[in-house]
Amino acid sequence: MRLEAIMERLRAEDGCPWDREQTHESLKKYAVEEVYEFLDAVDSGDREKMVEELGDLLLQVVFHAQLGKERGDFTLDDVARGICEKLIRRHPHVFGDVDLGDAEAVLENWERLKSRESRGQTRERKGLLDGVPDNLPALLMIFRIVEKIRLSDHRPEWCEEGVLRRRIAETEPRPEAIGGLIRDLAALGALYGIDVEEVVRREGRKIKEEINRCSR
Structure with a gap:
């Protein structure tokens, strides 16, 4: 090259x-x-x-x-070579004889294979969310956390839709409470497959364009 x-x-x-x-x-x-x-x-x-x-x-x-x-x-x-081998391993429905009906099934199988591969590595994986990078943008981190939880058998109470809606309604205007509110909104969006990071960025872009247009 x-x-x-x-x-x-x-x-x-x-x-x-x-x-x-x-x-x-x-x-x-x-x-x-x-x-x-x-x-x-x-x-x-x-x-x-x-x-x-x-x-x-x-x-x-x-x-x-x-x-x-x-x-x-x-x-x-x-x-x-590493990414080629990974793509082949993670797509057994294309390069093998596994039957996966839709995109959701493909994603679930991807996470299962990823977890199985991780357990086989020499470095210890500490848990379900060990593969979520610490340096992700905050809202995207919540999205990935909830996405992984949704595809697993581990369903913590705080991630249930009813609990999230109740906590959002009860939030007080304090820094810790606002942080929890943003977390809960991001988690609620993630339950519906909504990337809140992208949604907020889109809204911010709209505001930016509107203010720029009015201030010219």
Whole structure:
């Protein structure tokens, strides 16, 4: 891949000083930023911008792979091979003889396979939600938590619809209570498959556009 060769050249001793200074840790913020820039491109419907932002995302993958290669940890081939093998394992209804009737069944089976694979790994998985990243945006974290709970046999009382609606109605205007209210609203939305993070972002964008239009 040409991009891989360019990245290797940038990291060479006579390459770019900035690129040579980077680490997995220092690049974290750029990965997050590039994801959000791609989301903006998707929302705008600008296909050329989507191509550009996907290129920036691909650069992050290649950059981290180059760092891994230099340390002898992993290569870009390892990354590509890993995702290919995962896709085949997680789609037995396509690459095997498993019969899954609809998208919901596919998602449930995906989570079962993921849990089974995790238990087989050397590192210990602590529980149902161990795979939910701590650095997810807050509302998206709630969505993923409830999504995983909904697909499992573990149904805590706080996640029941009636309990959520009652707590929302009883909320007082205190910081802790408001935090709980936002959590409950996100969880209630997740029970219906609504990504509250995306909904709130959409509403925020509407407000932003309206205020910009009125203030011109």
